[in-house]
Amino acid sequence: MQYFEDLEIGAKNRFGRYEVTRDDVIAFAEKFDPQPFHLSDEAAAKTYFGRIAASGWHTCAMVMAMIVENLEKHKQAGLGGIGIDELRWLKPVYPGDVLSVETELLEKKRSRSKPHMGSFKSRLTAFNQNDEPVMSYVNTALIATRGPEGGD
Template sequence: MQYFEDLEVGTKASFGHYQVTREEVIEFASKYDPQPFHLDDEAAAQTYFGRLSASGWHTCAMTMRMMVEHFSSQEAASLGSPGIDELRWIKPVYPGDTLRVESELIEKRQSKSKPDMGFTKTRQTTFNQHDEPVMTMIGNGIIRVRDPEASAG
């Protein structure tokens, strides 16, 4: 199990492999972001995107899936997340793209009021198969402290 004490600021990781399908793009958009450029080829052709593209929220969801799979493989003592900062959709994501994630731990601090937990900030960048960044965000995490008495102070 990976606890707060095990994390080092500056640590980087590369993980994930997610194949974006046309069916999933349309299904997600139909439910959660029903804008024409996420649903219809002709409508999308008349926009900045030029063709059917995934919702930015879908890109977030695909990224989250890869992150959870990575955390699970690391057996992280995760306690959830209070949110994200600085979310940016940099390039459109299209059916046929293959996504992956790179992350870097940029900050960590132990809670003063609840010393059994620590807070982290991690910069995540999602890339397509051409190694072009398509999304960036800073994720805030909460992670269990292995030994709160030893770590506090």
């Protein structure tokens, strides 16, 4: 189990593999982001995208699936997220793309009022199969400490 004390500022972790399918792009868009360029080849052809592209929110959801899978493999004493800052969709995600994720720990801080937990910030970047960044954000999350006495 990884606790607050185990986190190392500057540490990077690359993980995940998520194959983006046309059916999933359309199904997500129909339910959550029904803009024409997520649903129709003809409509998408008239836009910057040129063809059906995944919703940015769908990209967030696919990244979250990879994060959860990684956390299940590498147990972390996570206590949930606080928020996301600087969310950027850098490049369109298309059916046929294969996504992966890299995280970099930026900072960590032990709670003074709740010494059994701390928080950390990390930069997350999602990449396509060509190692091109497609999305990035800074995440702040809570994590348990080994105990209330000590540690960083």
